[in-house]
Amino acid sequence: QEVMWEMVQSPQQHYQRLSSLLCRIRDSPEASQELERWGLHLDTDIYRTQGHILPVERINLRHRSFLPAEDLSWHREVTREAPIAVISINSWLLIYPKRLQHVAKDLVTSMRSSCGAMGMQVGHPMVQELRDERVETYVRTIQSSLGSQDKVQLLLCIIPSSRDDIYGAIKKLCCVQSPVPSQV
Known part of the structure; x- marks a missing residue:
């Protein structure tokens, strides 16, 4: 929701939010001292340029x-x-920790419903429920699942919020080591 909210902001709203952020940084003694330490100064006015519409x-x-x-x-x-x-998704993998089982169920229902409205058929996912939320557990489960499945069209992982370590490990695995379209 937060990402969608950011995307639908008008240019004026983006400008106001960025100006507000610059003022908050300038008015923060800690931030100002850190910038000074690096020999930096933030202008409170956003650089204006002529553009072509x-x-x-x-x-x-x-x-x-x-x-x-x-x-x-x-x-x-x-x-x-x-x-x-339209491309149907018939072979996809859903990985989530046990405590987020209800989130996974709601996500599958919503995804199948909204994709169906666009004429896209989404089959039931192959599901891997994790016993814990460690990075290694996600990586091992993804590796073994991708190795045992024929052609996975999409890997969808649900992670606890604010876990950049898990996100980074999944993306590295899915983009570099075993390329597969993924959403985390």
Whole structure:
């Protein structure tokens, strides 16, 4: 939700939030001292530049096309209609810790429902429930699951919030060592 909220902000809202952040940093004695230590100074005004405004692009779906609203939000339209091309997800893997079982169940239900509205068929996932939330447990489970499955189209992992160590290990494994589309 927080990411979506950030994405739908207007340019003016982004400008105000960034200006506010700069003021908070400037007004914080600790932050100011740290910046001084590095020989840095933050200007409270965001650098302005002249830019070229591009015309609005038409968004094409399978059965219709439209121009986005002035606030550039178009997520509602694209989640209610089929895209030009659809790929079904029949072989996917869901990994989560036991204590987040309810979150996993709700996620699968929501995903199948919203994807179905777009004409995308999503089969039931292969599920791996973890006994603990250690980095090694995630990595070992992913490695063994990817090794034993034919072709996994998507790996979806649910992790406890604010666990950058787990996120980094999963992404390294899925992007470098055993490439597979993944969402954490």
